[in-house]
Amino acid sequence: MTFANNQLRIGVPSKGRLSELATELLLQAGLNFRRQDRSLFARVSSIPADITFLRTDDIPTLCAEGAIDLGITGSDLVEEAGADVIRRMNLGVGRCRLSMCVPIDSAIHSPADLKGKRIATSFPNVTERYLQQHQTSVHLVRLNGSVEIMVSLGIADAIVDLVETGSTLAANNLRILTDIGTYETILIQSPSCRDLQTADRIVRRLEGVVIARDYSLLEYNIPHDKLADAEAVTPGFTSPTVTSLEDAAWYAVRAMVKSKDVISIMEKLECLGAKAILETSINNCRL
Ligand code: PRP
Numbered sequence: 001m002t003f004a005n006n007q008l009r010i011g012v013p014s015k016g017r018l019s020e021l022a023t024e025l026l027l028q029a030g031l032n033f034r035r036q037d038r039s040l041f042a043r044v045s046s047i048p049a050d051i052t053f054l055r056t057d058d059i060p061t062l063c064a065e066g067a068i069d070l071g072i073t074g075s076d077l078v079e080e081a082g083a084d085v086i087r088r089m090n091l092g093v094g095r096c097r098l099s100m101c102v103p104i105d106s107a108i109h110s111p112a113d114l115k116g117k118r119i120a121t122s123f124p125n126v127t128e129r130y131l132q133q134h135q136t137s138v139h140l141v142r143l144n145g146s147v148e149i150m151v152s153l154g155i156a157d158a159i160v161d162l163v164e165t166g167s168t169l170a171a172n173n174l175r176i177l178t179d180i181g182t183y184e185t186i187l188i189q190s191p192s193c194r195d196l197q198t199a200d201r202i203v204r205r206l207e208g209v210v211i212a213r214d215y216s217l218l219e220y221n222i223p224h225d226k227l228a229d230a231e232a233v234t235p236g237f238t239s240p241t242v243t244s245l246e247d248a249a250w251y252a253v254r255a256m257v258k259s260k261d262v263i264s265i266m267e268k269l270e271c272l273g274a275k276a277i278l279e280t281s282i283n284n285c286r287l
Pocket of ligand 1: 145146148161162163164165166167168169
């Protein structure tokens with residue numbers, strides 16, 4: 001298979017957690033494709049675009065160079081590569097911190113204590129910028145992975161690595177000295193994108209899925225005299241949908257709410273006398 005010259009190209013991570021998350025997101029947004037075995041190429045059936053599967057850390061550079069038009073990657077990798085790309089949207093997944101970490105019992109308590117120490121990292125550029133801001137000179141050990149074991153191997157006094165849940169740090173007897181940045185999975189666009197119209201269409205589709213993941217649909221029945229109070233709790237996106245019930249003493253209400261607030265909103269509605277409160281997740285939306 002070969003790439004069509006004028007067809008939009010999307011770079012997707014070829015393996016790992018991010019590959020799975022990206023694939024799920026694209027399929028949910030109606031960009032249907034089938035990856036055969038370990039093929040590095042797939043054609044999207046419903047939109048004029050091709051997908052190419054790449055190393056996540058190569059995606060920023062390949063996008064800046066125009067080899068791909070859109071790419072899914074980490075904002076940490078874009079910053080590390082210093083890639084000249086357009087940041088189109090956050091994808092709502094892969095949130096993490098880049099942190100300077102030292103052994104739990106280390107005598108290092110501030111960035112100034114790092115002077116002259118050895119720091120292992122696969123983010124040398126971001127780390128160097130941070131240390132320059134703190135006017136601290138160190139010996140950087142540049143690696144591609146397994147950074148968390150470098151202190152116990154005796155290679156480094158500290159490390160700079162991504163922290164998500166903190167379990168890798170705990171397993172290696174490390175603690176966070178300071179955070180250097182916060183990052184997440186993003187969609188990037190090349191400054192020389194070959195089909196801006198299709199790129200915008202894909203962004204709209206992905207937004208539909210990403211925004212929908214933040215919201216739920218709440219439905220409930222509420223006595224007439226409590227409707228105004230209930231509407232104040234669930235104002236909805238534009239306004240809630242209110243329908244009369246057969247029993248004239250009650251209304252049925254439907255409104256979008258932030259998923260993270262659902263439980264507390266349900267409790268408030270229950271206190272107001274609402275019955276049959278139901279939460280439904282939303283798969284996709286256009287707001
Ligand atoms: C990252 C990072 C840490 C780990 C942190 O590695 O390098 O090792 O995740 O996550 P935690 O705080 O939840 O334990 P990843 O699994 O992405 O693979 P990598 O080692 O190839 O970077």
